[in-house]
Amino acid sequence: MAYHHGDLAAALVESGLELTRSGGPDALTIREVTRRVGVTPNAAYRHFPDRQALLRAVSAAIEVRMATGMAADRGLATPRQRLRAVGLGYLAFALAEPGWFATAFFGAGDTSPESVLDSPAYLALADALDLMVHIGDLAPSARTGATWSCWSTVHGFAELALRGPLRHVDRAELWVLAEQAVDTVIAGLPPVG
Template identity: 55%
Template structure:
């Protein structure tokens, strides 16, 4: 970002604070988000910011929720299955798209990814909802069961196996030994991991 500037005049200050929080965390992750710093970038006093967010944690929660929503939007696009006719094949394709969309977002937006799931403290969404990326995973697995691809026993708890696989791979690609790989190689590894975990979920 450039030097702080007065970007707020009249309107929705809360939205301006969140938008600035998104800019700061896109490259800096959760460590870059401080309420007074955000107020300085927006061009208002800390007291004005505190009227909308009681403390630092409240701002983190609001910005992290926005990131999770954006992440879910990208995952939905990756999981689009309009071109697949068979309900069974469509449900498998949807689960694969959800997994690849998760890792893809982490690769493209590592700062936001850290904020969405590694924000300091016990941060919960202001609306109290389950994180939308996890909701999409639940829905994709429910589709598998509804299409008869897996039975109820295989469905139960499968979200944790799937989520830990893509989440762990995202961590390896951002902070671990895969971080120096070209993007296309990291994506190829992600495809292998997602296909392997789906094969495990589908195993009779």
């Protein structure tokens, strides 16, 4: 991808996306990104003060793509079905794009609970849970705990499937297990009353 007097920052992020897709966060270097774009490393520093800043921008772009895949069909009959679609969308993205998944969640540095509150993946989950509270299908007092229970389930499952004992399981069988994990956590969410 040669850069031709356009948006250099966007070109650098796009190059970073290409690198991290297969290589995860360790594949991203200023030297390689700028080489692919056709500029000197110094040109990158006008837009990103260091590798970490570029990695944060790449991670943010990945999360937008992930959230797009997590977007629940608004035509689904119930909020629980929407929440299920969000959870399965998260897992589908993680399994299809392990390099991007690792970059988004382990490459950018700040992994504090506060840092995720405005991430697109978190917001997709929050929207689904907020709808459940709004229609009376989830107790408001359970909302915060539900967020972390749901996210922990899908994220933990993704890690087990990508790097843990489930990594050798056949994909069809793995997906059945993924659906069971999502269904189990949703079934455990307390309805109002």
